[in-house]
Amino acid sequence: MTDIDRDQYQIKTEPYYRPVADEIAMYEAAYAARMPVMLKGPTGCGKSRFVEHMAWRLGKPLITVACNEDMTASDLVGRFLLDINGTKWQDGPLTVAARIGAICYLDEVVEARQDTTVVIHPLTDHRRELPLEKKGELVHAHPDFQLVISYNPGYQSLMKDLKQSTKQRFGGLDFDYPKTEVESEIVAHEGGVDKETAEKLVQIAQRSRNLKGHGLDEGMSTRLLVYAAQLISKGISPQDACQMALVTPLTDDPDMRDTLGAAVNTYF
Numbered sequence: 001m002t003d004i005d006r007d008q009y010q011i012k013t014e015p016y017y018r019p020v021a022d023e024i025a026m027y028e029a030a031y032a033a034r035m036p037v038m039l040k041g042p043t044g045c046g047k048s049r050f051v052e053h054m055a056w057r058l059g060k061p062l063i064t065v066a067c068n069e070d071m072t073a074s075d076l077v078g079r080f081l082l083d084i085n086g087t088k089w090q091d092g093p094l095t096v097a098a099r100i101g102a103i104c105y106l107d108e109v110v111e112a113r114q115d116t117t118v119v120i121h122p123l124t125d126h127r128r129e130l131p132l133e134k135k136g137e138l139v140h141a142h143p144d145f146q147l148v149i150s151y152n153p154g155y156q157s158l159m160k161d162l163k164q165s166t167k168q169r170f171g172g173l174d175f176d177y178p179k180t181e182v183e184s185e186i187v188a189h190e191g192g193v194d195k196e197t198a199e200k201l202v203q204i205a206q207r208s209r210n211l212k213g214h215g216l217d218e219g220m221s222t223r224l225l226v227y228a229a230q231l232i233s234k235g236i237s238p239q240d241a242c243q244m245a246l247v248t249p250l251t252d253d254p255d256m257r258d259t260l261g262a263a264v265n266t267y268f
């Protein structure tokens with residue numbers, strides 16, 4: 001692996017991240033110990049942004065993999081490809097990360113099947129190695145390599161959960177939507193609206209979050225609030241912006257849409 005490979009995964013400018021508790025110090029200590037880390041929390045609450053920020057802060061390359069149920073171990077580790085000269089091995093993202101010393105972020109790891117997830121095991125204990133069985137190579141992870149996974153505790157069912165033998169290889173950090181003041185600050189910064197507008201959006205979201213399990217699978221995420229704010233800052237009326245960014249994506253149920261629409265009208 002060359003420096004060019006490493007350079008393309010390096011984050012050049014600081015990703016804005018508003019700390020919520022002591023997560024930066026906790027993560028730094030975990031990284032110093034090269035401990036694998038699991039970020040738990042609902043969708044759109046800042047997990048991916050946090051990893052991007054930490055990779056930048058630590059000056060390490062970041063390789064992100066969005067996990068899905070069709071993903072196989074080969075998609076992570078690598079495979080032989082056919083070309084005119086015959087077959088050629090191509091490293092998967094996990095292997096590249098282990099070789100160049102990147103932080104490898106497996107986003108929504110429960111989406112992957114358990115037989116896929118187990119390939120990370122030898123990388124996440126004292127061995128820090130990755131066997132490429134088909135190629136007949138044992139990759140020893142670069143000293144800077146670290147594995148990070150994200151996980152939405154709301155989504156998992158008995159069918160879809162990490163095995164204990166996988167879970168118990170990670171330190172865990174809990175994420176959630178921050179308190180009003182902090183979330184408003186984030187929405188104002190990311191969406192380009194004033195604090196007052198941002199706070200109204202956050203209050204609407206909090207109402208929807210109270211409906212979780214009572215007709216909604218999830219409340220409105222910080223991500224959606226940022227979308228609403230961005231539309232408002234582009235000149236869309238707050239009502240229309242909230243409809244498009246907060247209500248329509250969340251539910252198809254007409255009654256629930258009315259309920260959410262009423263919450264929007266309370267504030268705008």
Ligand SMILES: Nc1ncnc2c1ncn2[C@@H]1O[C@H](COP(=O)(O)OP(=O)(O)O)[C@@H](O)[C@H]1O
Pocket residue numbers: 016017018019020041042043044045046047048049050186190222223226
């Ligand atoms: N603490 C935070 N600091 C800065 N931006 C945040 C924070 N939390 C959420 N956001 C905003 O919310 C959006 C969604 O966050 P993201 O990290 O993508 O969520 P997820 O938890 O699903 O990975 C980000 O793009 C960012 O605009």
Ligand SMILES: [Mg+2]
Pocket residue numbers: 044047048049107150
């Ligand atoms: Mg994410």
